[in-house]
Amino acid sequence: xxxxxxxxxxxxxxxxxxxxxxxxxxxxxxxxxxxxxxxxxxxxxxxxxxxxxxxxxxxxxxxxxxxxxxxxxxxxxxxxxxxxxxxxxxxxxxxxxxxxxxxxxxxxxxxxxxxxxxxxxxxxxxxxxxxxxxxxxxxxxxxxxxxxxxxxxxxxxxxxxxxxxxxxxxxxx
Numbered sequence: 001x002x003x004x005x006x007x008x009x010x011x012x013x014x015x016x017x018x019x020x021x022x023x024x025x026x027x028x029x030x031x032x033x034x035x036x037x038x039x040x041x042x043x044x045x046x047x048x049x050x051x052x053x054x055x056x057x058x059x060x061x062x063x064x065x066x067x068x069x070x071x072x073x074x075x076x077x078x079x080x081x082x083x084x085x086x087x088x089x090x091x092x093x094x095x096x097x098x099x100x101x102x103x104x105x106x107x108x109x110x111x112x113x114x115x116x117x118x119x120x121x122x123x124x125x126x127x128x129x130x131x132x133x134x135x136x137x138x139x140x141x142x143x144x145x146x147x148x149x150x151x152x153x154x155x156x157x158x159x160x161x162x163x164x165x166x167x168x169x170x171x172x173x
Contacts, residue, residue: 007078011096011104014071018107021064025114028057032121039128 031054038046069086076087079095089108093101 007075007096008100010071010075010078011100014068014075015100015103015107017064017068017071018104018111021061021068022107022111022114024057024061024064025111025118028054028061029114029118029121031057032118032125036121036125036128039125039132042132 031050035047035050035054038050072086072089072092075092075095076083076085079087079092089104093104093108096104
């Protein structure tokens with residue numbers, strides 16, 4: 001293969017990017033765990049900080065993914081100049097010598113596993129956020145009912161719009 005040095009150089013760059021992606025996904029996972037704890041403890045300041053850090057981590061992951069896709073596209077064009085889409089990692093790795101091939105495949109598997117853990121944690125964090133929001137909404141309804149007067153409920157957990165009139169004087173016998 002006449003492009004072998006270029007492919008090896010690009011593959012080495014890809015290895016570096018994959019390692020950075022795994023590290024970034026790990027940091028995001030830690031942030032999601034911190035955010036979930038802050039949600040459980042109802043600490044809005046901590047939640048806000050976690051959201052800001054999470055946003056920065058997602059931006060970093062997005063940038064690394066763009067770099068990875070660019071490198072994969074470059075390798076694809078060197079291997080198959082007439083290709084219409086980038087090669088899959090497994091196919092691309094098969095064009096590379098060992099031990100580079102093996103390292104890339106192991107890193108690919110590690111990245112997929114880490115990304116799956118992040119997706120699972122995102123689901124848990126979303127559920128915790130929704131539960132906190134429900135609890136806060138319920139508290140606001142109770143406070144509103146108390147401030148407006150003795151509240152009554154027409155449907156489960158839905159306060160009536162008009163507060164019931166309460167009097168300290170009763171003429172009933």
